Amino acid sequence: MPQFGPPGQAAADGGCGDGCACGAADAHGEYELDPLECGLDPDLASLIVADGLDPVQVEDIAHLAIEEDLDQGVDVTTVATVPEDALSTGDFTAREAGVVAGLRIAEAVLSVVCTDEFEVERHVAxxxxxxAGQVLLTVRTRTRDLLTAERSALNLLCRLSGIATATRHWVDAIEGTRAQVRDTRKTTPGLRALEKYAVRCGGGVNHRMSLSDAALVKDNHVVAAGGVAQAFKLVREEFPDVPIEVEVDTLHQVREVLEAGADLVLLDNFTPAETAEAVAIVGGRAFLESSGRLTLANARAYAETGVNFLAVGALTHSSPILDIGLDLRAEA
Structure with missing residues (x-):
């Protein structure tokens, strides 16, 4: 049977998470793409690879953000007010407390804008x-380049840090239980890899990265297949090596899919009491994930039932940004 792995391992390793097959690395931990194939500085590309991200994709996102901001033109305000040869030192500074994520992404944005070499001083990871008030990253480069890159870099850095901060709140809420906080595919189009990376930075783990690396049989699949056990059976026959998670909404269905051999059962909108009963029924023969009705206030009640995962779509679809700004230092 495909394995999801012991809860806790993926977070400690910094990997995507139990059951994920996103392709960031092969079975030997080797990255599939040569980071030097992208246009980023090789050292920066290597750091991005170490974070489990594709430097070519990160570079593409950086280019897209800048191209959107310039709209085939120039930064008219900066060009008009800043001498071409001016240099500045700028500090990316947290305006509020939280968990930071996306610093290398911000550097990537700078790297596609800066026409000359730029210096960075990394204060945190x-x-x-x-x-609040803590300097995260210091950059020295041409002032025009720094100001042109500012908003695109901050948009990504603030967004990812907001996701990491929200994830940490959930992780803290269930500390001491065996449950892990896990994300969903409710991500911003084009930013899934980065947003799921931010979840990992916050201490959470990732669910599947795409529709192809794991199966999730939901209510509409059950209707189409003619029953929950039948839906599971069809997926297992067609894709025997793919992990299969099955969504259920009754205890009877828990028994049904467990007997069919489901790897992971998603308990949809169960109460904590019903969840505890499902844990007893399963008895460790499959992984269990709670979804629906979850809030920070009741997260611990669900985690203490013994489930393996709490599915929290809000991590990526509703987290507020972490307020971070760029401050230019006054030059003598």
Whole structure:
């Protein structure tokens, strides 16, 4: 049977998460793409690879963000007000406390804008808790380039840090239980890899990265297949090596899919009491994930039932940004 792995392992390793097959690395931990094939600085590309991200994709996102902001023109305000040869030092600074994520992404944005070499001083790492007023990253480069890149870099950095911060709140809420906080595919189109990376920075783990690396049999599949056990059977026959998760909404269905051999059962809109009963029924023969009705206030009640995962779509679809700004230092 395809294995999801012991809860806790993926978060400690910094990997995507139990059951994920996103392709970031092969079975030997080797990255499939040569980071030097992208246009980023090789050292920066290597850091991005170490984060489990594709540097070519990160570079593409950086280009897209800048191209959208310039709209085939120039930064008219900056060109008009800043001498072409001016240099500045700028500090990316947290305006509020939280967990930072996306610092290398911000550097990638700078790298596609800066016409000359730029210097960076890294004060914190992704996944670190930071306080209001704390400097995260210091950059020295041409002032025009720094100001042109500012908003695109901050849009990504603030967004990813907001996801990491929200994830950490959930992780803290269930600390001491065996449950892990897990994301969903409710991500911003084009930014899934980055947003799921931010979840990992916050201490969570990733669910499947795409429709192809794991199966999730939901209510509409059950209707189309003629029953929950039948839907599971059809997926297993067609894709015998793919992990299969089955969504259920009754205890009877829990028994039904467990007997069919489901790898993971998604308990949809169960109460904590019903969840505890499902845990007893399963008795460790499959992984269990709670979904629906979850809030920070009741997260611990669900986690203490013994489920393996809490599915929290809000991590990526509803997290507020972490307020981070760029401050230019006054030059003598």
């Amino acid at each position: 992704d996944g670190d808790r930071v306080e």
